[in-house]
Amino acid sequence: MAHDYGIAPRFLAITPTRDNDAAPGNRLPDKHSRLFCGKTLDEWCAIQVWSSLYAGRHIFVAETEEHAEKLMYLTKYGAEIWVRPRDMLSPLNDSGGIILHWATKKALAENWHTLITHPFVVSPCRSPGFFDRMVGGYVNTFGNPDQNRGQMLLMGGCRTDQAMFAKGKDGYGTQLGEAYINADTSWRISYETHYMALSAWWVSYYEVFNSRISTTFSPVIHDIEPWEDLHIDTQDQWDEAEFWFGKKILSQGEDCYEKYRASWEDGATGGAGSSLRG
Numbered sequence: 001m002a003h004d005y006g007i008a009p010r011f012l013a014i015t016p017t018r019d020n021d022a023a024p025g026n027r028l029p030d031k032h033s034r035l036f037c038g039k040t041l042d043e044w045c046a047i048q049v050w051s052s053l054y055a056g057r058h059i060f061v062a063e064t065e066e067h068a069e070k071l072m073y074l075t076k077y078g079a080e081i082w083v084r085p086r087d088m089l090s091p092l093n094d095s096g097g098i099i100l101h102w103a104t105k106k107a108l109a110e111n112w113h114t115l116i117t118h119p120f121v122v123s124p125c126r127s128p129g130f131f132d133r134m135v136g137g138y139v140n141t142f143g144n145p146d147q148n149r150g151q152m153l154l155m156g157g158c159r160t161d162q163a164m165f166a167k168g169k170d171g172y173g174t175q176l177g178e179a180y181i182n183a184d185t186s187w188r189i190s191y192e193t194h195y196m197a198l199s200a201w202w203v204s205y206y207e208v209f210n211s212r213i214s215t216t217f218s219p220v221i222h223d224i225e226p227w228e229d230l231h232i233d234t235q236d237q238w239d240e241a242e243f244w245f246g247k248k249i250l251s252q253g254e255d256c257y258e259k260y261r262a263s264w265e266d267g268a269t270g271g272a273g274s275s276l277r278g
Contacts, residue, residue, distance in 0.1 A: 018063065023063070043074065046074045047257045100118050129260055157221040171221065
């Protein structure tokens with residue numbers, strides 16, 4: 001997926017995370033520190049981005065300097081650890097949308113990336129190549145922003161009897177507000193922005209997005225499976241996600257992400273090779 005200059009589209013990934021020792025969560029207090037299928041949710045997220053051909057930069061946003069020190073092991077996957085401004089720890093500013101907005105603008109001021117995604121650690125069920133398939137779907141859908149002046153937003157959504165977006169004939173999703181019950185399987189649901197790719201061109205239009213949940217946008221829907229969109233807030237959700245992660249991902253082998261990365265480094269995924277990540 002490179003044009004005449006041989007430049008492949010690279011994505012910037014921003015991931016906010018929590019320090020359970022300093023501030024345990026209200027719903028699942030140790031969610032960010034306990035092991036999920038043998039690794040923390042933070043580590044699985046870092047591995048998944050690290051294994052992707054089109055990953056350009058992955059930044060974890062820690063809460064404090066002490067929290068950042070605990071996350072330094074993620075740097076072995078090429079991740080960077082940033083610390084949010086102290087005022088963002090105030091309940092008035094401690095919002096996922098605010099953190100993502102701050103970190104995305106700061107990162108883009110330092111270096112350009114074609115696409116932006118915000119992989120939350122609490123949606124762990126991403127099989128090897130997930131992000132690269134999202135990039136492929138984005139490129140095939142939108143192309144040059146000068147030739148497509150839509151919102152340039154791609155969001156994963158699975159078939160369900162609950163919906164936040166209805167998918168029209170043009171491929172765009174229409175926001176429905178809250179989740180509604182509907183037996184029509186053409187409806188889609190997507191939890192907030194767990195799987196999203198948007199053009200950096202789009203930043204100046206909406207400043208990334210107005211909030212963590214895309215309530216004002218009409219994204220193009222990228223079909224994913226229901227198990228891929230699992231979101232962990234409770235013990236039951238943790239158990240379900242762990243089951244599907246083992247069944248659909250770890251069944252490919254404990255080293256499935258490493259094997260995927262090795263495949264494109266050897267040119268086996270289409271010859272793009274690591275030189276285009278540059």
